[in-house]
């Protein structure tokens with residue numbers, strides 16, 4: 001069969017399209033969930049059953065929460081971006097709030113799961129003021145998201161590379177972000193308690209065992225603190241189902257500990273979740289000493305307040321220009 005001029009033109013166009021598609025091939029693409037998924041559980045503060053609907057979202061969207069219990073009040077009322085500069089209360093957990101004051105608390109264990117599974121974009125509807133606590137770790141979030149799977153998006157993942165040390169201190173508490181390859185976290189706690197005591201850990205976020213070793217570690221409290229909290233009407237959803245409770249030299253949970261040093265492992269989990277509020281993965285090293293949610297947020301704010309302390313890079317490529325910043329929800333200056 002002889003090729004007509006028309007066929008030749010069509011063939012050229014097809015080749016041009018293929019070249020264009022290949023040139024847009026992204027080295028390390030952003031991701032989102034492959035399909036919507038629902039999770040339900042008790043809220044730690046309110047003790048109420050909370051339903052959470054996780055939806056896929058497009059490239060550059062980031063992680064955004066919507067309070068569906070506020071009706072059709074409009075996005076400026078119901079929607080809260082998962083960003084460090086929206087962090088409000090950090091007393092018992094990390095709460096984020098929007099410009100009109102709508103807040104959602106206990107985001108850190110879910111943020112840790114999204115971060116560890118490399119979910120860049122998701123729209124998350126929640127029918128209450130907090131994320132369900134589940135078993136007190138990120139385990140059920142990880143399992144649910146892993147079961148539904150991810151899809152890649154046609155846009156490069158960007159990361160925040162730490163260029164110089166940023167340290168915040170408050171008495172004996174310390175949190176630091178330091179330059180380094182990959183993303184590593186070191187943590188140290190020191191409790192005047194026989195079960196917890198002095199614990200030190202160093203963890204590599206990119207290690208395949210990170211999720212099992214770190215993100216299964218549960219939140220914890222001392223019995224006297226837990227009792228004081230409950231009698232003050234706080235932490236109404238807290239129980240031995242979702243909190244390790246320590247009384248002197250005893251762990252009150254029948255099943256015991258998942259790891260001998262589950263306490264310091266959970267502090268690393270919290271740090272991963274709090275630091276995920278950077279809006280992009282970090283490249284560098286985190287060090288925490290007796291640090292909690294407040295210190296984790298303070299060190300992120302200190303990092304982004306110093307424009308010479310970080311740069312935005314496309315993973316697997318060169319640093320990107322500053323106009324890319326807005327899409328990644330990290331501050332322009």
Ligand SMILES: [Zn+2]
Pocket residue numbers: 108109219266270
């Ligand atoms: Zn926690």
